[in-house]
Every structure is written in C-alpha cells, then in structure tokens.
Amino acid sequence: MSTWLELLLRDASADEVEAHRTALLADGSSTDVEAEARRALQLSALLRERAHRAAELAALSEMAGRLTSVRNLPELLTDVARLARQLLRTDVAYLALLDGDVLRIKYFDGRLGPAFREIELSITAGLAGRIVSTGLPSWTADYLADPSFEHAPVADELAGNEQLRGILGVPLHAQGSTFGVLFVSDRAARPFADHEVSLLAGLAGHAAVAVENARLFDAERRAAEELRASASGVARAIVLHERLTEAAVRGGGPAAVVQALSEVLDVAVQLVDADDRPLVGTDDVSERPSQHFAGGQRRAVVLPGAPPVVLCPVVAAEDYLGCLIVRGGGVADEAEVRLLERGALGIALSLVQERALDDAAARSQGELLAALVEGGEPGVLDKRAAAMRVDLRRPHVVVVVEPHDPTCRAACAEIARRAGGLAVDRGSRTVVLVPAPTSLTPLADLGTAGVSAAVTGAAALPAAYDEASRCLRALLALGRRGTVGGAAALGLYRFLLAPGGVDEGAEFVRRTVGPLLDHDAAKGTDLAPTLEEYLAGGRQHSATAERLHIHPNTLYQRLNRITAVLGDAWREPDPALDLLLALRLHRLSAAL
Structure with missing residues (x-):
C-alpha cells in the first residue's frame, strides 16, 4: 500500500487520496487517518497552486521575450491585448491609451462589437479614472453594480452593451508617467485574486518597456530616414548648384536651367512666362499659373489632384516673370519644392540678365535708327549699322506706324527682329527699318503705316523717313485707318509726295x-x-x-x-x- 508521501510525489488526485484514506480506515492501521488525509489534501492543493503560478510566471516570461522582439507599435499593442487575455483566461482584453485628456480604446482581443473601437474613457471618473489618478491596479467583480467609484456614462453604456462585469485594469507606465491602461474582463461576475493582479501588472510592466522600446526604435528609424533624405537632398542641391553655375557661366539661359532641374528631380519641368505662354516644355498650360500669383503670392503652390501639380513662381524683386510647372513625379514634398524654388531663382537671374541685355540692345538699336532718320555722317552711320548686322548696302524701307492696338509696338519690334532690321518708338509712333521686301501685313490689324520707297545707304534714309511720315499723315487724313502702304496706297493723291x-x-x-x-x-x-x-x-x-x-x-x-x-x-x-x-x-x- 502506498504512503501519503508517495501519493503526493506522484501528484495523486483527490479521489486517489480518498481511496487511500478509506483503505487505511478499513485496516485499522492508524488512529490519525482523518488528520493525515486532511493534511495530504491541503499539501496537494498548495503544490498544485504553486505549480500553476510557476506555469503562469513561465508563460509571462515567455510572453515578455516575445514582446521585446516586436518593433511595429500597432502590432505590439495588439499582441499585448491578446497575451493578457490568454494569461488571465478572460473573455476580452483591451488597451486604452492616453490621447490628450481622454483614454482612447484602440487595441483589443476577444469578441467585441464594432462600437467598441475608438471609445473615449474619462481620466477622472469610472474605473479607468481611478487607475489613472492613483497609478495603481484596480478591479471590480461586477462593474455596473459596484458603487465604490464614480461611474462614467460612456463607460457604463459600453459595459452594458458588451455585458462586461468582472473587470481588472492595470496602468501602463513609462518615464514616470501613465500613458495607458491594460484591461481584462469577463462577461460573468468575477473577483480577481492578488496573484492575478500581480500577473497582469507584470505583463503591463513588460509591455510598457516594449512599447517604449518600440517608440524609441520608431523614432530612431524616422530620424535615420530623415537623415538619409536630408543627405540625399543636400547631394541633389549640390548637383543642382553646380548645374546652375555651369548654365550661368555658359550663358545657357532659362532652357539650360529647366533641363538641369528636370534631370536632378527626374521629372518633366515646364517654364511659362508671366502671361502663361510656354517658354520651355509642353504647350499645355491648363493650370493658368498667373491667376494663382496675381495677388502677390510668391511661394510655391501645390494643386491637389492625381497626380498633384506644383506651381513655383519665378520672381525678381517684386516682379512676377513666369512660373515653373511640375505635374506629378513626387515633387510635392518640401525638399523637392525647395530645389524647385532654387531653380526658379536661377531662372529669374537668367531672365533678368536677358532682359538687361535686350534693353541695352534695344537702346543701342533705337539710338542708331534715330541717328539714321535724323541724318548724320553717312560713312559713320553705315559702319555703326554694319556693327549691328544691318547691311545698308541692301535696299531698305522706312515704315512709320500709328498704333491702334497695344500690341502694335511689340509686333513692330518682332518684325524688325525677324527681318534683321531696327525699330524704335518716336513719340506716339513707331519707326521701323527693314530690308526690302519684308512682309508688313501683320501690322494692318494693329495700326496705320506709311512706307517709303526702297533706298540704299545711310544718306538716303532721312528723306525716306520724311516720305513715310507724309504718307502716314495722308492716309490718316483720307480716313484710311488700318492701311499699310506707300505712295501707291494714296491713289491719285500720290503726286503730293513727289518733289513740288x-x-x-x-x-x-x-x-x-x-x-x-x-x-x-x-x-x-x-x-x-x-x-x-x-x-x-x-x-x-x-x-x-x-x-x-x-x-x-x-x-x-x-x-x-x-x-x-x-x-x-x-x-x-x-x-x-x-x-x-x-x-x-x-x-x-x-x-x-
């Protein structure tokens, strides 16, 4: 027959202990059978409880090891809820994290309704308020029937809808402050033993450390990504600076800058002028960028859409000169926009330089044409004209234009530029000198023009200017507005232009x-x-x-x-x- 000690060593069941007691009583071998049986049962229960707690601690240790390996914060918090529910064998488990002045339920495990997500709990009332204010674990065997704390309507409604009764909550601490509460709950009334409170508090402690580590890891990862992005941005800024310098030294103009931007940003870049006319890139200007900068806005604008469109103004001082347009390509982030703005500055400098050169050339051409029509030393004037690539050995005509349209002067300058001639404003009129023959048809809708006969050499130009001026005055006097022509355009009145x-x-x-x-x-x-x-x-x-x-x-x-x-x-x-x-x-x- 086995002894009491042998039964305990092999972890005998209560039925086996009772059978052994009955057998000893039947043999009459001991007078203390009842007392020994009670002690054996108590010792067996104690051993079983300690074995159970040892198993729980082993499970807690294993769970803590798993938590330290998780770096994704949402995944980690979901695992914490799942492990808490497994460890305490409850119906549900959930985490409420501090969000401003409320606790927000975001992660849970177990069967819960959709309304449970994103519920806000007060940090001053209810069981959650008690835990946050004291920084200690707290539990209730039957939440709705417990009068020991101030109930919060939202929490009571949640507990009623989900039929939650026994609830245990422990705080989550990090760096000396509470950042959340870990709850477990049963749908039946349930008191929680001290060792269960300690067990959940232990899991919460491991979870808090893991959460802090995950946050630090995430912050370090973001910092590394920002550092890499910053290094990449600096490298691209250096490349762009070198390209802009090269374009400036070689005189490549805005087109060279736009090409450099396109290559550095790896996306197509378009340049339009202040009137939305394309200068470089595609002819599509559906965004009408001038409308976005009409009010003095001088920073880049990102237009939402799929894909987004970035409009970066080209500005010199307070003058709006045009706009860079980038459609899609991931250029809507701040670093890319800064590079685009740097390129816009380079284009502004290039445009200002071109404008200054154009203005200087226009002044020189205007001074030359004024000297030609006013008269001077023919030999000197012929040489000055030749220096500006105007060959007066070829026949030229003088045109005097009375503008009727604001664009007439620009049209005269463009005709002169294309023909290799000169143009200058004299008072309210424009004087043009172009090789013969040159088409002057575009001027018919913009003004009235008197045209001289073709002449060669600087010496003949003052008389040609007088002839064109008289022809213009005659056309205007006859009411022939919009006519472009010489003496032939006057019909029988042309004899007035002849000598005498x-x-x-x-x-x-x-x-x-x-x-x-x-x-x-x-x-x-x-x-x-x-x-x-x-x-x-x-x-x-x-x-x-x-x-x-x-x-x-x-x-x-x-x-x-x-x-x-x-x-x-x-x-x-x-x-x-x-x-x-x-x-x-x-x-x-x-x-x-």
Missing part, C-alpha cells in the same frame, strides 16, 4: 476753291467742309445733313451761299469733281 507736289496741289486748290476758303476765313463759316461732305456723299441732302448734324433747311441755306460765292457752275458734274478733289487736296496739304 505740294506746291502744285496748293495752286490747284487756290484756283478751284480759293474764294470759298477765303469766305470761310473771313466770315468764320464752314462752307468748304459742308461742300466736301455734300459732294462726297453723292449730293444726298438728308444724308449729308444727318452726317453734319444740322437741319436740312440749314444745309439748303449753306448751299445757296456756296452758289453765291462760286456761281451756279459748281453744280455741274465736271466742276463738282474738281471741287471735291481740290477740297480733299486742301485737307491733305494741311496734314502734310
């Missing part, structure tokens, strides 16, 4: 309508303009009166006075034609 033509015209005018002009001068009347309008309008009384803004009777009175001055013959067809021609010549002579 003005004198001959004046003699014809004096012989034909001299008395009428003298009458107007002496009496202060408007008979000559009335007669011209009447004859030009086909002798239509009502229409003429309407154009002159006078009553028909007034017109009849004026015609009668004209008859009194010129006689009845003016009404005949041939004299009437001479009169109309003489009146127009008079007006043209005044203009010339």
Whole structure:
C-alpha cells in the first residue's frame, strides 16, 4: 500500500487520496487517518497552486521575450491585448491609451462589437479614472453594480452593451508617467485574486518597456530616414548648384536651367512666362499659373489632384516673370519644392540678365535708327549699322506706324527682329527699318503705316523717313485707318509726295476753291467742309445733313451761299469733281 508521501510525489488526485484514506480506515492501521488525509489534501492543493503560478510566471516570461522582439507599435499593442487575455483566461482584453485628456480604446482581443473601437474613457471618473489618478491596479467583480467609484456614462453604456462585469485594469507606465491602461474582463461576475493582479501588472510592466522600446526604435528609424533624405537632398542641391553655375557661366539661359532641374528631380519641368505662354516644355498650360500669383503670392503652390501639380513662381524683386510647372513625379514634398524654388531663382537671374541685355540692345538699336532718320555722317552711320548686322548696302524701307492696338509696338519690334532690321518708338509712333521686301501685313490689324520707297545707304534714309511720315499723315487724313502702304496706297493723291507736289496741289486748290476758303476765313463759316461732305456723299441732302448734324433747311441755306460765292457752275458734274478733289487736296496739304 502506498504512503501519503508517495501519493503526493506522484501528484495523486483527490479521489486517489480518498481511496487511500478509506483503505487505511478499513485496516485499522492508524488512529490519525482523518488528520493525515486532511493534511495530504491541503499539501496537494498548495503544490498544485504553486505549480500553476510557476506555469503562469513561465508563460509571462515567455510572453515578455516575445514582446521585446516586436518593433511595429500597432502590432505590439495588439499582441499585448491578446497575451493578457490568454494569461488571465478572460473573455476580452483591451488597451486604452492616453490621447490628450481622454483614454482612447484602440487595441483589443476577444469578441467585441464594432462600437467598441475608438471609445473615449474619462481620466477622472469610472474605473479607468481611478487607475489613472492613483497609478495603481484596480478591479471590480461586477462593474455596473459596484458603487465604490464614480461611474462614467460612456463607460457604463459600453459595459452594458458588451455585458462586461468582472473587470481588472492595470496602468501602463513609462518615464514616470501613465500613458495607458491594460484591461481584462469577463462577461460573468468575477473577483480577481492578488496573484492575478500581480500577473497582469507584470505583463503591463513588460509591455510598457516594449512599447517604449518600440517608440524609441520608431523614432530612431524616422530620424535615420530623415537623415538619409536630408543627405540625399543636400547631394541633389549640390548637383543642382553646380548645374546652375555651369548654365550661368555658359550663358545657357532659362532652357539650360529647366533641363538641369528636370534631370536632378527626374521629372518633366515646364517654364511659362508671366502671361502663361510656354517658354520651355509642353504647350499645355491648363493650370493658368498667373491667376494663382496675381495677388502677390510668391511661394510655391501645390494643386491637389492625381497626380498633384506644383506651381513655383519665378520672381525678381517684386516682379512676377513666369512660373515653373511640375505635374506629378513626387515633387510635392518640401525638399523637392525647395530645389524647385532654387531653380526658379536661377531662372529669374537668367531672365533678368536677358532682359538687361535686350534693353541695352534695344537702346543701342533705337539710338542708331534715330541717328539714321535724323541724318548724320553717312560713312559713320553705315559702319555703326554694319556693327549691328544691318547691311545698308541692301535696299531698305522706312515704315512709320500709328498704333491702334497695344500690341502694335511689340509686333513692330518682332518684325524688325525677324527681318534683321531696327525699330524704335518716336513719340506716339513707331519707326521701323527693314530690308526690302519684308512682309508688313501683320501690322494692318494693329495700326496705320506709311512706307517709303526702297533706298540704299545711310544718306538716303532721312528723306525716306520724311516720305513715310507724309504718307502716314495722308492716309490718316483720307480716313484710311488700318492701311499699310506707300505712295501707291494714296491713289491719285500720290503726286503730293513727289518733289513740288505740294506746291502744285496748293495752286490747284487756290484756283478751284480759293474764294470759298477765303469766305470761310473771313466770315468764320464752314462752307468748304459742308461742300466736301455734300459732294462726297453723292449730293444726298438728308444724308449729308444727318452726317453734319444740322437741319436740312440749314444745309439748303449753306448751299445757296456756296452758289453765291462760286456761281451756279459748281453744280455741274465736271466742276463738282474738281471741287471735291481740290477740297480733299486742301485737307491733305494741311496734314502734310
């Protein structure tokens, strides 16, 4: 028969101990069988409890080892909830982390409803408030029925919906402060023993260390990534600086800078001017960047979309010169935008340099053309023109333009540039010198232009300028707005531009309508303009009166006075034609 000690050594069950007690009583071998049996049962229970706790501690140690190997914070916190539920054999486990002045439930394990996620718990009320305020574990056997703490409505509603009763919570500490609470809960009333509280607190301690390590690891990883990105950004900035310097030294202009940006950023870059006209890159400018910078905004703008579009203004002082456009390619982050802005500065310097050179060239060309049309030493002027690649040995024409459109001056400059000529503004008009023949058709919609005959050499240009000027004045006097042409454009009036033509015209005018002009001068009347309008309008009384803004009777009175001055013959067809021609010549002579 086995002894009590043998039974305990082989971890006999309670039934085996009871069978041994019955057998000893039947043999009558001992008077202390009942006492020995009780001691054996107590010792067996104690040994079993210690073995269970040893198993729990071993499991806790194993769990702690697993937690130290997890570096992803969300994954780590999910594992903590799962291990807590396994360790204490509860229905659910969850973590509430401090978020400002509330605890937010974010990680849990067990069967819970969707409303459980992102629930906010008060840090001043309820079981969670007690744990946060004291920094100590706390539990309740039946949460809703426990009056020992102030209940929070949100927590009570949550416990009621999920039927949570027995709840144990332990704080999560790091660097001397509480950053969350680890809870386990059963859906039945359950008191928690001290060793269970210690067990969960031990897991919470290991979890807090693991969480802090994961946070430090994550911070270190982010710092390393930022350092690598910063190093990469510095390297690219150095490359871009070298490329910009090379472009500036070689005079590559904005196109070279845009190419350098495209290669450094590894994305297509487009440059447009201040009016959204493409300068470098694709012709598509659907973003209309000038509208984004019309209010004085001078920093890059990221337009949301798939992919996003970055607009980086090109600015010199306060002048908006244009914009760099990048569509997609991952250039919306700050480092990429800074590189783009650096490139925009290089383009601004290049554009300002080009503008200064263009202005200097325009001033030199303007001074030369002014000297050519005003007259000077022909030999010197020919050499100055040749130095600007204007060969006056070739036939050239002088064009004097009266602009009717704001873009007319720019069009004149472009025609001169393309033809290898010169252009300059003189007062309200523009003077152009271009080789013959050069198409001047684009000017017809922008202004009226008088054109000289083709001449060669600097010595002939002052007379050509005078001819073009007189031709322009004649065209304007005849009301031929928008006409571009020389003497031929004047029709039968072109003889006025010939030598002596003005004198001959004046003699014809004096012989034909001299008395009428003298009458107007002496009496202060408007008979000559009335007669011209009447004859030009086909002798239509009502229409003429309407154009002159006078009553028909007034017109009849004026015609009668004209008859009194010129006689009845003016009404005949041939004299009437001479009169109309003489009146127009008079007006043209005044203009010339």
